[in-house]
Structures are given as C-alpha cells and as structure tokens.
Amino acid sequence: MIWAGVGVAALLRAFTGFGFALAAVPVFSMFMVPADVVVLTASLSLVMGLISVRAWWGVHDSREILPLVLLAWMGTALGAFLLTAMSAAHFQLLAGLTVLSACLVIILSRPAAPLRNRPLTLSAGLLSGLMNGALAMPGPPMIVYALLTEFDPLRSRALLLMFFTVSSLLALCSYAVAGLVGWQSLQVALVALPALYPGDWLGNRLFLKYGGVFYRRVAVLALALMGIAVIVRAL
Secondary structure: OHHHHHHHHHHHHHHHOOOHHHHHHHHHOOOOOHHHHHHHHHHHHHHHHHHOHHHHOOOOOHHHHHHHHHHHHHHHHHHHHHHOOOOHHHHHHHHHHHHHHHHHHHHHOOOOOOOOOHHHHHHHHHHHHHHHHHHOOOHHHHHHHHHHHOOOHHHHHHHHHHHHHHHHHHHHHHHHHOOOOOHHHHHHHHHHHHHHHHHHHHHHHHHHHHHHHHHHHHHHHHHHHHHHHHHHHHO
C-alpha cells in the first residue's frame, strides 16, 4: 500500500512539478498515524527533490527564493508543534479539505498577467510553512503563488520543485526537534524508496510529451478524488 501511494505521488510530482505531499498524505493517513505520515512524506519529498535537482537548479535567482524560504522556516517550526495536538480523524479531515481547496484554486487562478508583489510572496511563504509543519503539505499556497507569478510551465515547475525540496528538509528538522522522527519511521522511508524511481521516471517522460496540455487536468482530477476519499473516511 505504501509503494502504491509513493508511486502515484512520485508520478504526479514529476509530471506537474507539485503534488507529492498532496497525493501521498491523504493515502498514507488512511492506515498510518499522523506523526508517521508527515515524517515519511517529508523524507520521500526530500529524496524526490534531490534526484530531480537538474530540473530546477539555476532556473531562479536565489534572491527570489530567500524570502519564501525564511517565512516557510518560521511557519514550519510553528506547524510542527501544532501537529502534536491533532487527532487522527481531524488530521485526515484537514488533509482532505486542503486537497480539495488546492484543486479549486488551480481551476480558478488564471490571471491575465503575472503578479509581482512582496505581500503575496511573504504570505505564500508563511502559509506554506504552516501547512508544511502541520501536515507535511506545503503545496497549496505555493501552487497558487506559482500560478500567479510564473506563466511559463518550465519556470513554474522549477520553482515548485526547488521550494518543496527545501521545505521537506525544514520539515524533517522540525519533526526531529519535536521528537517525531524515530528509527521505525526511517525504516519505513527506506522500504518505500524503490517506489519513487519508476514513478519519477514515468512522470518526467509524460511531462516532456504531454505536460503543456494535460498536466493541470490530470493533477486536479487525481487530487480531487483523493481528497474526497479521505474526507469520507474521516467523517
């Protein structure tokens, strides 16, 4: 079950540039406790970012990313401690609602021209950090930010891949400080690693061939179905 979730999540992230945590967390939360879910998701997200480094390295200036990373670090630290107060049902419900909200934003966010302003950047970084620490799901705020500020699919994808790689590292550090990282969670991450590579390979191949036309539709459909499934289970 873990391999199936990892494979689908890796394919989705490689194809769209986002979505690993959005796809993996709802699936994992069906049969794992919240602490194990977020540690596993952050660990695999970091590995995904490292094996796809050629897709995002050097595409964006570090000065563009630094404000996002700093705010995300602050939000991640706070979100990690909020996680300890959640029940399994609340965790599943929040994860599912987050996925559906992200789908709605992706469908509706089509501005006429790219937006560039500091409040948008700071808000995206902080909100992404909070969701990263609490749910290991930094995606929705950053997906919105990328769609509003980058219209080129290659640059948008690179921005998301780079930010999520850094976010997963920050999340793991925060979870370690909060005492959530243990030997068992690391064992599960190691066992899950083999499922990353076929999903990543296939997703990259599909992006090169169909990414410009179908990636938004595929992402929205897959995430909506997962979000609905987890909400039904939580209720």
